[in-house]
Amino acid sequence: MVWETVIGLEVHVQLRTRTKMFCACRTTFGDPPNTNVCPVCLGLPGALPVPNAEAVRLGAIAALALGCTVHPTSVFARKNYFYPDLPKGYQISQFDRPLATGGHVAFESAERGRIDIGITRLHVEEDAGKLVHDRFPGKTAVDLNRAGTPLAEIVGEPDLRSPAEARAYLTTLRQILVYAGVSECSMEQGSLRVDANLSIRPAGETRLGTKTEVKNMNSFANVERALEAERARQTALVESGQPVRQVTLLFNAATGQVKPTRSKEESHDYRYFPDPDLPPLELNAEWISARRGDLPELPEARRTRLEQALGIPTYDARVITGEAGLADYFERVVGAGVEAKTAANWVMGDVMTSYNETGAFPVPAERLAALVGLVRDGVVSHQAAKRVYGELARSPNGDPKAVAERLGLVQVSDQGALGGWVDEVLAAHPAEVARYRGGETKLMAFFVGQVMKRSRGKADPKGVQPVLQEKLG
Amino acid sequence: MRGAATAREVGSRLRGAEPLNAVLHWSQELLDAEAVRVDAMPEAGPLAAMPIALKDNIVTVEQPTTCGSRILEGYVSPYNATAVQRLRAAGALVAAKANMDEFAMGSSTEHSAFGRVRHPLDPDRVPGGSSGGSAALVAAGVVPAALGSETGGSVRQPASFCGVVGVKPSYGRVSRFGLVAFGSSLDCISVFGRTVADAAQVLSAISGPDPLDATTVDRPPMQAPGPLPDLRGLRIGLPREYFPDDLHPGVAAALRRTEDAIRELGGELCEVSLPHSMFAVPTYYIVAPAEAAANLARYDGVRYGARRIGAEGDIRSLYRATRGHGFGPEVQRRILVGTYVLSAGYYDAYYSKAQQTRALIADDFRRAFASGIDLLLTPTTPTPAFRAGEKTDDPVAMYLADIFVSAISLAGLPALSIPVGRSEGLPVGAQLIAPAFEEERMLAAAGALERVIPADGEVR
Numbered sequence: 001m002v003w004e005t006v007i008g009l010e011v012h013v014q015l016r017t018r019t020k021m022f023c024a025c026r027t028t029f030g031d032p033p034n035t036n037v038c039p040v041c042l043g044l045p046g047a048l049p050v051p052n053a054e055a056v057r058l059g060a061i062a063a064l065a066l067g068c069t070v071h072p073t074s075v076f077a078r079k080n081y082f083y084p085d086l087p088k089g090y091q092i093s094q095f096d097r098p099l100a101t102g103g104h105v106a107f108e109s110a111e112r113g114r115i116d117i118g119i120t121r122l123h124v125e126e127d128a129g130k131l132v133h134d135r136f137p138g139k140t141a142v143d144l145n146r147a148g149t150p151l152a153e154i155v156g157e158p159d160l161r162s163p164a165e166a167r168a169y170l171t172t173l174r175q176i177l178v179y180a181g182v183s184e185c186s187m188e189q190g191s192l193r194v195d196a197n198l199s200i201r202p203a204g205e206t207r208l209g210t211k212t213e214v215k216n217m218n219s220f221a222n223v224e225r226a227l228e229a230e231r232a233r234q235t236a237l238v239e240s241g242q243p244v245r246q247v248t249l250l251f252n253a254a255t256g257q258v259k260p261t262r263s264k265e266e267s268h269d270y271r272y273f274p275d276p277d278l279p280p281l282e283l284n285a286e287w288i289s290a291r292r293g294d295l296p297e298l299p300e301a302r303r304t305r306l307e308q309a310l311g312i313p314t315y316d317a318r319v320i321t322g323e324a325g326l327a328d329y330f331e332r333v334v335g336a337g338v339e340a341k342t343a344a345n346w347v348m349g350d351v352m353t354s355y356n357e358t359g360a361f362p363v364p365a366e367r368l369a370a371l372v373g374l375v376r377d378g379v380v381s382h383q384a385a386k387r388v389y390g391e392l393a394r395s396p397n398g399d400p401k402a403v404a405e406r407l408g409l410v411q412v413s414d415q416g417a418l419g420g421w422v423d424e425v426l427a428a429h430p431a432e433v434a435r436y437r438g439g440e441t442k443l444m445a446f447f448v449g450q451v452m453k454r455s456r457g458k459a460d461p462k463g464v465q466p467v468l469q470e471k472l473g
Numbered sequence: 474m475r476g477a478a479t480a481r482e483v484g485s486r487l488r489g490a491e492p493l494n495a496v497l498h499w500s501q502e503l504l505d506a507e508a509v510r511v512d513a514m515p516e517a518g519p520l521a522a523m524p525i526a527l528k529d530n531i532v533t534v535e536q537p538t539t540c541g542s543r544i545l546e547g548y549v550s551p552y553n554a555t556a557v558q559r560l561r562a563a564g565a566l567v568a569a570k571a572n573m574d575e576f577a578m579g580s581s582t583e584h585s586a587f588g589r590v591r592h593p594l595d596p597d598r599v600p601g602g603s604s605g606g607s608a609a610l611v612a613a614g615v616v617p618a619a620l621g622s623e624t625g626g627s628v629r630q631p632a633s634f635c636g637v638v639g640v641k642p643s644y645g646r647v648s649r650f651g652l653v654a655f656g657s658s659l660d661c662i663s664v665f666g667r668t669v670a671d672a673a674q675v676l677s678a679i680s681g682p683d684p685l686d687a688t689t690v691d692r693p694p695m696q697a698p699g700p701l702p703d704l705r706g707l708r709i710g711l712p713r714e715y716f717p718d719d720l721h722p723g724v725a726a727a728l729r730r731t732e733d734a735i736r737e738l739g740g741e742l743c744e745v746s747l748p749h750s751m752f753a754v755p756t757y758y759i760v761a762p763a764e765a766a767a768n769l770a771r772y773d774g775v776r777y778g779a780r781r782i783g784a785e786g787d788i789r790s791l792y793r794a795t796r797g798h799g800f801g802p803e804v805q806r807r808i809l810v811g812t813y814v815l816s817a818g819y820y821d822a823y824y825s826k827a828q829q830t831r832a833l834i835a836d837d838f839r840r841a842f843a844s845g846i847d848l849l850l851t852p853t854t855p856t857p858a859f860r861a862g863e864k865t866d867d868p869v870a871m872y873l874a875d876i877f878v879s880a881i882s883l884a885g886l887p888a889l890s891i892p893v894g895r896s897e898g899l900p901v902g903a904q905l906i907a908p909a910f911e912e913e914r915m916l917a918a919a920g921a922l923e924r925v926i927p928a929d930g931e932v933r
Contacts, residue, residue, distance in 0.1 A: 046654070047651075048649060048687065078767050082773060087771060087776065142776075271767075271815035272815075276764055277654075
């Protein structure tokens, strides 16, 4: 039997606000426990929530970036359940009238080519606090710094057909949200969390099988691994004639396995109802269209533009637009006069390496452009330029030409100097000289390399070969 | 040194009123400190050293706020309610925290974990509720005004029982920030006064929008109006559903007298109909418990208030033990009802239906006012104050004590109760109801009636 996998993802992202969803407490990550709290987010008697306009704005921008319809009226609702990290005994969320519905995310699937994954809805809500199990032996502590942090929950349609597609979807989704400036989308800091629903069905079947929910993944790679494990688990169950039960499973990154939680609360009844503390959220049409104006150029549009306007390959455009900052840098380098493909090579090479290590661009774009100009003009070799780049990265105020000179990397094309290095090389390798003269002309490359080595990279390779040919001839 | 003198007098009156059990927290030291604060104010403020009692579900930094519940025994809020801040800024002295039905759930102030409140005129009777402590303190002359709270009549009903003025503002007129929530879509901080003028002064001091309460309405604070010289030009509607045949004869007589007074003052009376008000009590007892079940979920023993570790030692057991011991039977009953009506499979039958009914009830009022009616007049309660213990075993009988007040709460309208006579020595109240945010019209008319109706006079 061939099984089709059906996956739908629910993604929570923390909206990039300074303060919480319903109070003025800061949202800083990593502060000492229970320092960013107030009567509202502690759920003290008599405290009331007041919506954070910036969170609503970012939620609307996120929704528009995903092609959703932002509704002029949405309603905050209480989701009721008891848990020690939930101060009020309910979470303020949105239920039957979410902020936005009906968007999509498009990307290239390795298996199916370009696909469009539906976004069912996007709503805003507050986060819960955090239980701390390792601080007091034998006891559980509660840290409510995170309680009340604004989140957007993005519910995707069950349109994904493989764990790899799920990962690609997440990568694309994150790119869009980071571009839109609505969230840091960092799984490590908990500003992006994923719950995955998976079911299988015989290929060709249109009804959905029983789904399970997989949680506790701390990276996109682990989402893929967890879903692979769950797909294998369900397939084994069904093929041995057992039913799939609707359970929640936790992924264990160490073992790569998923295990059903032992929770007895499987059929939670959250008893949603409109939060009487909060009037319906009314957003007028002008406001919503102004938010559309807040949207920057999104990754796909930018990729297409870079491909078409600058003629760089699709692959290059995809890598460069992977992060808005990288693409901005690239465009600055091109703007400073560097030919697009050359700029792309630099950006995808040394620039990206240092960006991935430090999260920054240690060499200003204009300086990189000057360095590339030195290569184009034959002042330094490409190899030498990479050394100069490394040096510039350490001392960003350096002038590329001056650095190249200081490091002795300016190419030498002077016939006399080149002749001297050639003489030394020929003298050092009499056997190879004899073989060359005996007709083994492919040794030319060897001699050029030796000259470069002896000159410590300073010899202009274009000038070396004529001198060698003359002396060997 | 007006405050200092007031503090001493109020202290002595509070000591004298101890048998009423109307107070949960007060101390001479705190009163004296309030006096020092008030006397140091550069201007006396509109409430000029007026001592005011607060229902114990309005949070204050200086005293505990228990809501009449074991689960909050000893709880002290780290912040003051907006209404308290405004009262103090207007020059009032916070005198005491008043006893109440636990979490404002009740109509007799017998459901306090700290003992029932006695009616000032007859210790065997109830003062009404849930703001019975505040009502009794005003009726006993301990303070000229007090804050209570209304969810479904909890100020008007005890005002009627105790023979004082009780004013519920429009929903959204007074900030709920710092009022411990019961039914958030209904809750209103409301005011008791010895006179309409005192109540109006206090209400105007606490009214107005508050950035900390998203449900306050962006309108300027209410102005306390003077009494109207007469009621000429006012059309006052008598909703026939509020004058049933089996209305208590003393209440019926007091209302007839009120109608006479209106006519004598030149007002016009006309019969109107509010057909959906008959569904108010059942609607209220779905909406309010649903909201309460969520609002009271926070009392779980995790962060503050009483905590009991349960037998199993796990978190579920802690919840069960804390809430099982901390909440009294009426609160537990409403939490269970509220949880039930929101449950999957029952939501549509109960909560949704109740919301629809609520809209119909409010529509009746809108139609009546749109037809040219300025105010409505009804009895506040079907009977005068009943005996303690009379209804404690029959929750529905207790709920029906609010039959004439709950529709107004569901509609979010302003209403007040003024004393209009006594029946067998017990006060009877009449209720005036106004369109939303027309408190001033209602208070001015009540001021006119107050001047001509002898509140202490026996009616037949």
